[in-house]
Amino acid sequence: MPGIDECLTRAMAIAGARAASLIDWSxxxxxxxxxxxxxxxxxxxxxxxxxxxxAAVEAATFTAxxxxxxxVQDIILTTDRGYHLLCFIDTVFDxxxxxxxxxxRAEGNLAAARFRLQALTRDLVxx
Numbered sequence: 001m002p003g004i005d006e007c008l009t010r011a012m013a014i015a016g017a018r019a020a021s022l023i024d025w026s027x028x029x030x031x032x033x034x035x036x037x038x039x040x041x042x043x044x045x046x047x048x049x050x051x052x053x054x055a056a057v058e059a060a061t062f063t064a065x066x067x068x069x070x071x072v073q074d075i076i077l078t079t080d081r082g083y084h085l086l087c088f089i090d091t092v093f094d095x096x097x098x099x100x101x102x103x104x105r106a107e108g109n110l111a112a113a114r115f116r117l118q119a120l121t122r123d124l125v126x127x
Contacts, residue, residue: 004032007124011101014116016108018082019101021046025053026096038082038102049100052077053086074114083110087117091125099124 004022011020012034019035023046030046037045056062056072063072075086082105089097099121103113 004124007099007120008032008034010120011099011117014101014103014108014113016104016106016113017101018104019045021049021100023049023053023098023100024096025050025098031097035102038084045100049084049086049098053098074118076110076114078110079105081105083108083113085110085114085117087114087121089121089125 007022008020011017017035019033019037019042021033021037021042022031023029024031028047028050030042033042033046039045039048052075053072056075073088075084077084077086083101083103085101085103087099087101089095089099091097099117101113101117103110
């Protein structure tokens with residue numbers, strides 16, 4: 001099973017990747033980070049990403065009652081110069097983890113990056 005560092009290295013190999021972090025969104029802490037944070041500080045980025053994740057997960061608009069176990073699969077936020085992809089990681093224990101990738105808009109491919117992140121999260125859990 002790949003560890004956190006290997007997962008982040010693979011995430012940074014995605015075309016256009018600027019930064020990647022594995023975030024525990026129950027605490028708002030980055031368990032590991034690579035690249036250059038959009039805010040200049042990976043801890044601040046993790047805390048702000050956590051706010052976005054919590055808003056989406058706790059909003060009835062985005063979750064159906066029957067999907068309370070894994071209510072949200074991904075969050076994609078676009079800006080003029082980049083994309084932020086937050087991919088939820090399903091684990092066998094009660095974990096609240098997301099893999100956050102900051103992708104340069106000119107150099108990256110959003111669809112390809114999303115599929116690569118989903119594969120990375122499966123590998124991280126299943127090995």
